[in-house]
Amino acid sequence: GAVVSQHPSRVICKSGTSVKIECRSLDFQATTMFWYRQFPKQSLMLMATSNEGSKATYEQGVEKDKFLINHASLTLSTLTVTSAHPEDSSFYICSAKTSGGRTDTQYFGPGTRLTVL
Amino acid sequence: AQRVTQPEKLLSVFKGAPVELKCNYSYSGSPELFWYVQYSRQRLQLLLRHISRESIKGFTADLNKGETSFHLKKPFAQEEDSAMYYCAINTGGFKTIFGAGTRLFVKA
Numbered sequence: 461g462a463v464v465s466q467h468p469s470r471v472i473c474k475s476g477t478s479v480k481i482e483c484r485s486l487d488f489q490a491t492t493m494f495w496y497r498q499f500p501k502q503s504l505m506l507m508a509t510s511n512e513g514s515k516a517t518y519e520q521g522v523e524k525d526k527f528l529i530n531h532a533s534l535t536l537s538t539l540t541v542t543s544a545h546p547e548d549s550s551f552y553i554c555s556a557k558t559s560g561g562r563t564d565t566q567y568f569g570p571g572t573r574l575t576v577l
Numbered sequence: 578a579q580r581v582t583q584p585e586k587l588l589s590v591f592k593g594a595p596v597e598l599k600c601n602y603s604y605s606g607s608p609e610l611f612w613y614v615q616y617s618r619q620r621l622q623l624l625l626r627h628i629s630r631e632s633i634k635g636f637t638a639d640l641n642k643g644e645t646s647f648h649l650k651k652p653f654a655q656e657e658d659s660a661m662y663y664c665a666i667n668t669g670g671f672k673t674i675f676g677a678g679t680r681l682f683v684k685a
Contacts, residue, residue: 494672494673502677502678503663503675503676503677503678504621504663504675506672506674506675509672553620553621555621565623565626566623566673568620568621568622569620570619570620571620
């Protein structure tokens with residue numbers, strides 16, 4: 461099956477620094493990628509949807525200047541948490557679809573645990 | 578707005594007992610519905626979707642448009658079924674909306 465990888469799997473950074481998380485589709489071309497945030501024992505919260513070559517669409521309440529998303533190729537999307545603060549500590553998960561079709565399966569990455577000190 | 582409701586945060590059953598994880602959605606059209614599962618220390622993965630009408634790992638789910646429900650069922654629960662289960666809906670756009678999830682715990 462299709463595989464989505466994320467790097468790094470966990471990262472610890474100091475408050476005020478920026479952190480970049482990569483999401484790659486390893487064996488398929490992902491026209492659409494999603495970024496989610498998951499708090500402990502809670503559901504996935506969709507942060508943004510990105511289509512290759514175009515600007516990401518952010519969900520209400522998600523600061524686009526805080527969470528920069530770049531989907532430069534059909535196999536790579538990056539999420540940069542800028543000027544990170546302790547409240548940004550969370551589990552970030554990306555997923556990818558092969559097209560915009562609603563019946564297409566979403567394949568999820570293993571997630572990245574971000575801890576901001 | 579589309580919404581997915583999973584009323585139970587935690588469901589605990591004994592091994593061999595039937596299990597039903599409830600899911601209700603709000604959408605007036607014809608949605609595409611999914612169940613995703615996340616086993617301990619593993620990534621989220623698709624379990625089944627209603628359009629396929631298939632049984633995966635003994636689980637089935639029937640779309641009931643009248644009740645706007647898509648409950649996940651298994652006649653005999655196994656310990657390895659213990660996991661977090663998410664119901665999700667796609668109404669034709671790019672994004673899929675997830676429910677809050679139900680943690681299933683199957684006791685020996």
